[in-house]
Amino acid sequence: MTWRPRLIALxxxxxxxxxxxEEIAPAVRAAIGRAVDDGAHVVLSTGRSLVGTLPVLDDLGLRGTTAICSNGAVWWDTTTREVIRKVEFDPGPSVERLRALLPDSVFAVELTGVGNLAFGRFPDGDLWGEVRxxxxxxxxxxxxxxxxxxxxxxxxEELALRVLDVELPGVTASCDHNEPWLTLSPPGVTKGAALEELRSKLGVSEEDTLAIGDGSNDVEMLxxxxxxxxxxxxxxxxxxxxDEVTGTIVEDGAAAVLDRYFGA
Structure with a gap:
């Protein structure tokens, strides 16, 4: 029998x-739909805040599943449309350290489901939801x-080099590879850790899990x-x-993977 994943983290x-x-290519949308129709648990696992994740969830029409936002710190029940878990930390010590390390940097803390509090001005479109x-x-x-x-x-590259080997107190940190952007999460919180807990709750075996991602915050998940x-x-x-490298986002690489298991 051909193996098919039962828990798919995207x-x-x-x-x-x-x-x-927020635009999802037709091939990717169709592939996700076939996986859902087959009974797989499709979980969006993202560094985005909840506010930034909701439009994608609603566009895909995902229900009966959990969305993992903010790199694992926020869990959203797609059926009840409620936050079912939120882990927070004290940003003060890290902000103080980073202000000295990264001159001219700007900071924002997430207000889950609302937006952000910002110190310094971010470029337009950088932050999801209300920005105060x-x-x-x-x-x-x-x-x-x-x-x-x-x-x-x-x-x-300059950001990654500057924070290389820098220990920030009481947080998990990841650098973006597209922008000079650093994300801090509560200690021990990663996509991989959150997915393992969710997998156990769902009763899915370790052997039946698939994950697709592209960023440094996806390493633990992969x-x-x-x-x-x-x-x-x-x-x-x-x-x-x-374990594998697929095509790029422009080439609908995620669809190519899902179609292998849930082809039309």
Whole structure:
């Protein structure tokens, strides 16, 4: 019998949509639909906030599943449309360290389901939902599920080099490979850890898991899955963490993988 995954974890940006956008290619949409129709648990597992994830969930019409947002810190029940888990941390110590390390950087803490509190101005379209500028003291005293930092005027490579081997207190950190953007999550919170807990709750065997992603925050997820697939445009470190590399987002790489198991 041909193996078919029963739990499928899909990153959003760079995997099923272009980065920062909501458009899903017809081939990808159809492939996801066939997996759902076959009874697979399709879980969107993303670094996006809940506000940024909801339009994609609604567009796909996913129900009866869980969405993992903010790199695993926020869980959303797609049927009840409620947050069923939220893990927060104190952003203060990390912001203080990063202000000294990354001059001219700007910061935002997530208000789950609403938007962000920002210290400094982000480019238009960077942050999902409402954005309210606040004083430094308010930002660092607001517990959050997700802190994002943009190093203004720098490249992703410059950011990655600057924070290399830097230990930030009490957080899990990941760098974006498209923008000079650093995301901080609560300690121990990753997509992989969240998916393992969800897998256990769903009663899906370890051998029946599939994950597709393209970013550094997907590495733990790809290693967690029985079969981890990196997108063709993913950085080398992400591809090395995967069992397979598929086509790029432009080539509908995610659809090519899903069609192997749930072909028309």
């Amino acid at each position: 990153d959003i940006d760079g995997t099923i949509t272009p980065v920062g956008r 500028q606040v004083p430094y003291a308010e930002l660092v005293s607001t517990p959050t599920a997700r802190l994002v930092t943009r190093w203004v005027g720098r490249t992703p 290693r967690w899955a029985a079969h981890g697939v990196a997108m063709g445009q993913a950085p080398v470190v992400v591809q090395e963490a995967a």
